[in-house]
Amino acid sequence: MPAFPRAELDQMIDRWLKENQRCEEAGDWRPLAGMYTEDATYGWNVGPGQDFMAVGREEIRDIALGQEMAGLAGWEYPYQKFVVDDRAGEVIGFWRQLAGATRPDGSRYEVAGIGGSWFRYGGNWQWSWQRDFFDFGNVSALYLEMITDNALSEGMRERIRRATSGRRLPGYFRRGQSPVPIW
Template identity: 40%
Template sequence: MSDLTAPLSRAEIEEFWDSWLDVNRRAEQSGDWRVMAEWYAADATYGWMYAPDEHFMAVGRDQIRDWAIGIEMDGLDGWHYDYVCTVIDEQKAMIVGFWKQRSGILDDSGKEYEILGLGGSWFGVGRTDEGVKIVWQRDWFDMPSTAHTFLEIIQAGKAPDTLLKRMSVSGHGVPGHYHHAEFALDRVAASGRGRAVRRAGIRSGGDGVSALPPPAQQADRRQSWSGRPTARRTRS
């Protein structure tokens, strides 16, 4: 049995990253990105910020599959998020990947609609009893540019019904969406999620995206969500 505390070598991280890029390509081709959930640890966390008081966080592989690369990406058929540059820090077992957000939708001149600005993902990877996995992920992107591109597509009459349905699914009532004040590190640590918190390198006074919501509020999101868009699509 391998030593789970042994640091990862650069070769191991690069091998894992190559497999991550491969599953991204396969998921994009199939239109079902939920298969990427298997690249996350069972207690992994995945989050990002929509606005100062609207943060997304999925806790555990099931929420990542159902919410982060499920509900959050449904309706974005044909969109692709191509990695253009990767930075690996083997000392800290971290990866930063920069990606482009392209829609697969062409304007009248034949140019593809693209969300401009800087987008990327920051990963922590680690050794688990299932092999090397993503133990936490945090994304960033240009939200004003995202809204601008979506509006351009709609105004041009090129938005498919699946995209229009996806855009109607928003706000704090959607699973995984939290107010900044709902992120409580002390309650998370007391809930048994302390391992995930430690593995994510979370510190008190974080920016909100780095923290986790209290488990009771996670449950509320699951119980209150009675509908979801019918379109299928996800994102990495």
Template identity: 45%
Template sequence: MAAYPRVELEEMVERWLEANRQAENDGNWPKHLGAMYTDNAEYRWNIGPNEEFVARNRKQIEEWALGAQMKGFEEWKYPYHRILIDEKQGEVIGLWTQVSPAKRDDGTHYMVEGTGGSWFRYGGDYKWEWQRDFFDLGNTKALFFELAAAGKLDPAVKEKIGKLAKGHPLPGHEKIRPEASLLQKIKGFLVMIRIAIFNK
């Protein structure tokens, strides 16, 4: 982690926010954000207790994180609410919200509740060398169920969920550790039932 001039990191953030606005306007995330990563950048996020998404270079970031993963989300908005800059470590944290273009009957947009954000490490030359996103996975899944029930889940997102349900991982999905066996899952379930009964 290297120190950088505060003014340079502030300029990087402004360029990043503008690129995000352009990507939201035309739904083309690779075109506007791809050039903002170093060639050997890493981009990741967690997708459950046993799985991570990982892209290990700019090409994978463009094709997987900004391409395949964003299919079906071209019209979503990701407004940033807070930006925290640490020039001594060359790191930035941005807090954002995930907002669907679909609306409920009351006129409000469907959106993922809770806090989402991105943690960046700057690599110089107005490019990120590392990024980790974080968001409430439980709330994200709940919103997808709600959108599906209302008939408003994008077909591309349905297709991806279907692939995952059939055990076909999307590009960049990696297991953190071996999956728990059926016996281990049943054992854990029984322990939880016992806790629920005797802790009333």
């Protein structure tokens, strides 16, 4: 892994944050795909038996940022902190997951715990690798709370219908069988 100047990595983070904000406001994260190399990979674990992996910019656009973010319009993912390793060209960003809906007491629905993304910089203002981490149990608990409270948007309802349809969705693999490893 090549070293990169710290100032360049800091500028990449700034660009990433601005584009994230723009996409969040639009409710469409697919334009973020332009911030990945053509051969980038993006994945995460989905519990004890399943991983998600998108390989290449087009899969990242269509599956990771399209399919997987569908139904999440109004959600916010504010980054709280970044840790930068300029020797390895890697960045870890810690974020929160806040739903657009609010509870009867006025507080926002939020996934408990810490979420984050581990990026590898590929130069030219693009990530070459990303792995997300979050507590899937906390995500599931929040979705169940929102279902019980009748607080789901139609997009979220469709998201849950798609996920529980019984058909295998693109990008999902049995643990250890994705086209590239999580690690």
